Amino acid sequence: MTSTYKHIVHYYETDRMGITHHSNYIRWMEEARVYYLKEIGWGYDHLEEIGIMSPVTKVDCSYKHTTTFADEVSIHVSVEEFKGVRLKLKYMMYCKEQLVCEAYSEHCFLNKDGLPIRIKKEYPEFYEALVNEER
Structure with missing residues (x-):
């Protein structure tokens, strides 16, 4: 499943040239x-309430258009890879049908x-939710 989140660029997110700061x-x-995880339940x-923290370990961005x-x-947003220990999410960002990032x-x-x-052992329902979302 792919979830779609919409964001309107705020003025404060732009630089002196008028484009969104990277x-x-x-x-x-x-x-x-956050929106995606809520969408899949x-x-x-809820994750923090039941004792699960999920820090970011890596980020990779390829900027295509401003x-x-x-x-x-x-x-x-979609699950690119999940093996139970590491979760890799993919983000495709579009503006006016043009890929921007x-x-x-x-x-x-x-x-x-x-x-x-x-996760598979301690929170099997969460594990299954992520495995079922993997491409």
């Missing part, structure tokens, strides 16, 4: 990821003490 795409990835608030103030950016984020899963969690 750092904002990383923020949008987080917004889209595992919102961040965006500007008031542009609507559609961010398509292709990106990936990788995450691990930790308990509240910062120790790795075996």
